[in-house]
Amino acid sequence: MDADPLAMLWEATLASSAALLLVLAMRRPVRALLGASAAYALWLCVPVVVLAVLLPRGMDAPLALPVAWQVAPVGAVAALQPRAQWHWHQWLLPLWAAGVLVAMALQGWRQQRFQRGLGVVQRGDDGLYRSTSATAGLPAVIGLVRPRILLPADFDRRYTAQEKVLVIAHERLHVRRGDLLANALAALLGCLFWFNPLLPFAMRRFRLDQELACDGRVIARHPHARRQYGEAMLKTQVDPSLLPLGCHWQASHPLKERIDMLKRPIPSPLHWLASMLLALVVTAATGYLAWATQPPAPSPLxxxxxxxxxxxxxxxxxxxxxxxxxxxxxxxxxxxxxxxxxxxxxxxxxxxxxxxxxxxxxxxxxxxxxxxxxxxxxxxxxxxxxxxxxxxxxxxxxxxxxxxxxxxxxxxxxxDATGGRQQPTDAMQVPARIAAAQADPEQAAVIDMTRPPAYPPEAARQGIGGQVLLLATVAADGSLRDVQVERAEPAGVFEQVSLEAARQWRFRPAMRDGSAVEGWVRIPVTFAIPEDDTDTVEN
Structure with missing residues (x-):
């Protein structure tokens, strides 16, 4: 399927923005009801919605085997070369691509600046890495393929023994939960949709929910260390910059909200189950809705x-x-x-x-x-x-x-499209000729056929004609109780449109001894193309 990249980008932008607004509206109530982990899990619906928009609807899958072309020397056949005509909207795609490259370069520069600020990094016997000079923004975790926990130069002096255990547990939890991959995916979406003003605001909330969820899991494992965990937060020096590929302590993580979260009760197993079910339902529903509302792939023609x-x-x-x-x-x-x-x-x-x-x-x-x-x-x-x-x-x-x-x-x-001979197309119906059987007064009859059947476009294009004989049962009140196809030539072409039209007609009931009774009527419907428009020959 030939898809318009700009149209796909626009649809993905609308869908992702709607998902972001939904998460931003739900995150606080869900956090208050089910905890920080439930609010953090809601963010999964954003990449799922983007992926759902890119999935095809009604796309024709090509054959698995390659197609070989053979041109016989019967006539002149050449590849069609359309003329190139540039319009202003054709510059939008190069502009978007340039913006993506600039955004990726900016993200790379931020990553390199953070890593250069670490100075010399040494690996300790415990497998953790310590900077010899940096303190701001640490502890942190970086590295998608080989995650490394980075500790500040004054780590041993800054924290007590129990605080060090809690801080390291926090960073290790980031690694186990896949937060590094989540941040990398968020950075990628930020580059692809660099023009969306909603993303920077949402990104800061996403990182906050990530830290709150991690804090909640650490406290759940160390329920008696809330005070020590809060003191460790206050001792940590934040870094105002955003680390694209990693998790570190930033100014965008409001300490007040994180410390207030420490006062909340530990979620029960029922809360964990409810939060996961909610995240699953929201993600599946938004993803399906984004996919289902996309228009089917248009015909290549x-x-x-x-x-x-x-x-x-x-x-x-x-x-x-x-x-x-x-x-x-x-x-x-x-x-x-x-x-x-x-x-x-x-x-x-x-x-x-x-x-x-x-x-x-x-x-x-x-x-x-x-x-x-x-x-x-x-x-x-x-x-x-x-x-x-x-x-x-x-x-x-x-x-x-x-x-x-x-x-x-x-x-x-x-x-033009309206002049000359009338040609059967999707937008122009060729009326079928309807000749209802003339029944005697005691039989039912059709009294209103102002809505004739629509001529099937493909049959009209191919010059196919035929006839359908309908058998309709009319109730005593004149309503159509049943209609069936008694005979159709050719089969499988005109039956459906004939039935749909018959259900919209008005009927006169059969009369017996002056009273309306149930009766029936046969209705022949003929489909034909004017012979001066199309002449069809079949082998």
Whole structure:
């Protein structure tokens, strides 16, 4: 599927902003009710929502095997080279990419500045690393692949023995919980969405919830050391800068909130279970909502729709011996569809658009070919008007082989989308001819058919006509009690639209001895394309 990067970026921005606002609104009530860990877990929904937006809806999965192209020397076939036309919005993507690079460079500079400020770092016998000069922002943890706990130069003098145990437990808990990875992911989102003014504010709250959750877990394991833990917080020197890839003591961690959290009771196992369930439900619900509200992937041909000259197209499609041919008149930029008959193996479908080329003696044809529900290829070619052209697609080593043969003629005169002959399209329905059976007064009858069935667009494009015979049962009050298809030719094409239309019609009930009774009526519905518009031939 060809996706517009700017559209995807915009959708991801809206979805992530909505998720951020939801978390910012819920974090305080959830923390008061279930504890700091529950509030911290809510932030998981933000990356999940971004990922959900990027997941495709209605995307055609390509065949696993590569597609080999073979051009037969029947006609002039060349790769279509669209003309490059730049508009102002096309600069947005390079601008966004430049912003991402600048944001990543800034994050890297912050990381390097912090690490340079550590001076000489020595590894102790306990596996911890001590700076020989730095004190601000330490203790800290850095390193995604090999996490290292960094201690300040005056660690042994600053803290008592019990305070040192609590501080080291705090840093080790960051490593075990994966907070380093969470901060790296937050930094990545900050780079990708550098233009979102909500992110810096949310990032500070995210880091605060992370520290509060870590504090709560440490206190849960050392319930009698609240005072010592609070004193260790007050002794720690904060660093005003934000460490992108690591966890350290910053000015953005309000000590008042962290010390107030120490006064809260330790969450019970029931609280832990409720907090995890809440985080799971919120994450799953927001992720599904973000995915489900995305529009289905548009047809690759949708962007080519437009008005232009009228063409006569003879097109034949064959897939492993299953062939179909059609002759039609189609305006430039409108899609026509061919598909295999029901029950054929493999089942296939082909959508094509014909359009004007720079050379008046040529036209371009673009389309997609689906085999057994998967996108097999996307042909793009220039054809000489009036000369047959052929292209064959197949998979090396076996698999379905599709052969497309077409001849395009221009039918003189440019016409807009509403002028000239009426062509069946998605936006314009060809009315079906309805002739209700003339029943005697004692039988039910249709009295209002102002809403005829909509002609199925693909059947109209391929020039397929037919007839459906409906059998409707009408209740004594004139309402439609039941409607069924008694006969349909061809089967599987017009039944659904006929039933949907019949359910909107008004009926006169059957009469017996002057009273309304339940009755029935047969309704033949005929679908036909005017012969001067389309002439269809099938093999």
């Amino acid at each position: 949708a962007s080519m729709a437009g008005a232009g000259p009228l063409y006569s197209v003879d097109v034949r499609m064959e897939v492993d011996g299953n062939a179909r041919a059609v002759r039609l008149r189609e305006r430039a930029g409108r899609t026509f569809v061919l598909r295999s008959a029901d029950g054929t193996t493999p089942a296939w479908k082909a959508e094509f658009v014909v359009g004007q080329a720079d050379d008046p003696a040529q036209a371009w044809v673009a389309g997609t070919i689906h085999i057994d529900g998967s996108q097999a290829s996307t042909p793009r070619m220039l054809v000489a008007l009036g000369e047959p052209a052929r292209i064959t697609t197949g998979a090396p080593g076996g698999g379905p082989v599709a052969t497309l043969e077409l001849t395009v003629l221009r039918l003189g005169g440019d016409q």
